[in-house]
Amino acid sequence: MSTSKRTIFITGCSAGSIGHALALTFHARGHRVFATARTLDSMQELHEKGIETFKLDVCKTDEIQLVKAKVAELTGGSLDLLVHSAGVFNQTPFSDLTMQRIRAEMDVNFFSVAEITLAFLPLLLESTDARVLLLGSVAAYFPTPFYSIYNASKAAMAQLGNTLRVELAPFNIKVIQTLTGPVKTNILKEEKLPPGSLYTPVKHSYERSNPDVFGKAAIPVDGFAEQLATEVLKKNPRYVIWNGANAMVWRMLATMSHATGWIGSCRIRLV
Ligand SMILES: NC(=O)c1ccc[n+]([C@@H]2O[C@H](COP(=O)([O-])OP(=O)(O)OC[C@H]3O[C@@H](n4cnc5c(N)ncnc54)[C@H](OP(=O)(O)O)[C@@H]3O)[C@@H](O)[C@H]2O)c1
Structure with missing residues (x-):
């Protein structure tokens, strides 16, 4: 797949994101990129570089159908690579969530992936070597406290990806997913503990955990995108990246916890 010019559709391409960096990387390598985000302004740099940009809120069925139709018209009805990069992350204790917030996070991180894949399937079937890339997370494996819905959404996405890999293989569609550790983008924010939360005794650690644990470790997004673009366009890419x-530490811990149940014995101390 790596040598010829491919058509690539990416969600979640606002400035500073993984989708944005991937769009620049694929474009620089000569591929035809259709980049999308909730606002066109947030993709100004991509537009200036000649990348085709489209407005898409991944939770809006009418926008998905509209952009699918435009891409079909522009490519003659096919697509080689569909990249699901739109995503949201919220740190909140489960006890402080509402069903509205839970549904909203699942909508972006999981249901949109299913809906957009369904919408673009006819275009992928027209490609001779199609791929779908899911931006997953190590969160799919680790019950990091206060990330309950993010963890659940990424676990659901991982299993959707695993199943689609098998179901779509007979049609020459390769489904690839990442299990990604921290990357420097806009996703990590400092979070305040809601007033009156059950976790008030650990307020300080709660509010420092994102910047201290994940923020400091995060790697630059450009190099991340370069490596991922190379892997996903290989003739025989790894299906789980x-x-x-x-990454290797997360992988080792996931394997260990799977084998021993160790992760289930982790505790939060409220003192
Ligand atoms: N960065 C990491 O450490 C990391 C680690 C593991 C997995 N991931 C995954 O990688 C993917 C990309 O994340 P990122 O790090 O690039 O985060 P980011 O910088 O926050 O980018 C997320 C992108 O998703 C877009 N988005 C959010 N809601 C949307 C909606 N309803 N419709 C369309 N686009 C929407 C955002 O647009 P707006 O700018 O308009 O909000 C933004 O473009 C996510 O799925 C994330 O879970 C990231």
Whole structure:
């Protein structure tokens, strides 16, 4: 796949994101990139470089159908690579969440992936060597406290990816997913503990955990995108790619915890 010019559709391409960096990388390598984000302004740099940009909120069915139709028209009805990079991350104790917030996070991180894959399937079937790339997370494996819905959404996405890999293989569609550790983008924010939370005794550690644990470790997004673009366009790519900061450590811990149940014995101390 790596040598010829490919058509590539990417969600979540606002400035500073993985989608944005991937769009620049694929474009620089001569591929035809269709980059999308909730606002066109957030993709100004991509537009200036000649990348085709489209407005897409991944939770809006009408926008998905509209952009699918435009891409089909521009490519003559096919697509070689569909990249799901739109995503949201919220750190909040489960006890402080509402069903509205839970559904909203699952909508972006999981249901949109299913809906967009379904919408673009007819285009992927027209390619002679199609791929789908899911930006997954090590969170799929680790029950990091206060990330409950993010962890659940990434676990659901991982298993959707594993199953689609098998179901779509007979049609020459390769489904590839990443299990990514921290990368420097806009995703990590400092979070305040909601007033009256059950976890008020550990407020300080709660509010420092993102910047201290993940923020400091995160790797630059450009190099991350370069490596991922190379892997995903290989003739025989790995189907599961552990990448991002400390990828090998996450992988080893996931294997250990799977084998021993060790992760289930972790505790939060409220003193
Ligand atoms: N960075 C990491 O450490 C890391 C690690 C593991 C996995 N990942 C995964 O990698 C993917 C990309 O994340 P990132 O690090 O690039 O984070 P990011 O910088 O926050 O980018 C996320 C992108 O998703 C977009 N998005 C959010 N809601 C959307 C919606 N309803 N419709 C369309 N686009 C929407 C954002 O657009 P707006 O700018 O408009 O909000 C932004 O372009 C995510 O799926 C994330 O879970 C990231």
